[in-house]
Amino acid sequence: MRLSCIKLVFMGIIRKTKSVAAVLQIFEEQEDAQSVVHLIELLKDEMNRTTVYRILDRFEKDGIIHSFNGKDGLRWYAKCHGCDSNHHVDAHPHFQCTECDKVECLSLEIEIPQVKNHKIDSTDILLMGQCEACRH
């Protein structure tokens, strides 16, 4: 759990509890995004539902993870690359497989044109279709 320690130093206020370590480990072992529902199921023997929600909140505030809505309106979380509590860079699109529901972060630039008389602050782009595994 070496990486976790490094990260926790940067986080500042967050205490390193067993629950925090367990959630952190999932995001370090899994590159794909995780739905809250799935995380609660994975962690149900180790901690309370509420604790999962609260840890995810704290992690997001500290820029360790970012959140977005999946195709069913459920909340998903994934590791951030290059974000911290002061600066969030989560403008990348996400992909969700319509067959297995898996969600991936895409390191892909999508050009958003200006919209007349509107000020665009953020974007939520979800691409849907078949993932690599489900195509075969």
Place this chain on the structure above:
Amino acid sequence: MRLSCIKLVFMGIIRKTKSVAAVLQIFEEQEDAQSVVHLIELLKDEMNRTTVYRILDRFEKDGIIHSFNGKDGLRWYAKCHGCDSNHHVDAHPHFQCTECDKVECLSLEIEIPQVKNHKIDSTDILLMGQCEACRH
């Protein structure tokens, strides 16, 4: 309610009840997208919650309206332009104001690049920021 009649002819299976007419009227008077929550509130004296959900389902299946998730994961619906029950053309992005929550359909082309080893079937693009009214 002339337009409604024309549309209902194309719909085929949908019966023209008072409830159907009431929902249809809202979408004809209002260009902006509507959240289900708001529609239920608007129509609470005229019909049951469940009926609103079911009418929206039917309308979507018949290509009269299309649905998508807003920034809070809630379901929104808006009129379709050029869709029917056989063919849906809803690839346009949506804009939601972070101050007043209003949602607009944008007639804007957004270029989605190919994603390696993935088959993209549909997209959900939500732009967030300040709408024209809230900027001033």
Place this chain on the structure above:
DNA sequence: TTTGTAAATGCGGCTTAGTTGCATTAAATT
């Protein structure tokens, strides 16, 4: 116009995601 039937509706209850308040536990600092 009346009648038959299948679609549409109302109602009540249910499921599930997500939140809140409060008492208790435990991490970190001294």
Place this chain on the structure above:
DNA sequence: AATTTAATGCAACTAAGCCGCATTTACAAA
């Protein structure tokens, strides 16, 4: 070891959305 305060567990709550079933109603056929 004592103290402080963040973190947790628990239970109850809210709200969106869905489902089954009895009843009503639109519409087509007689």
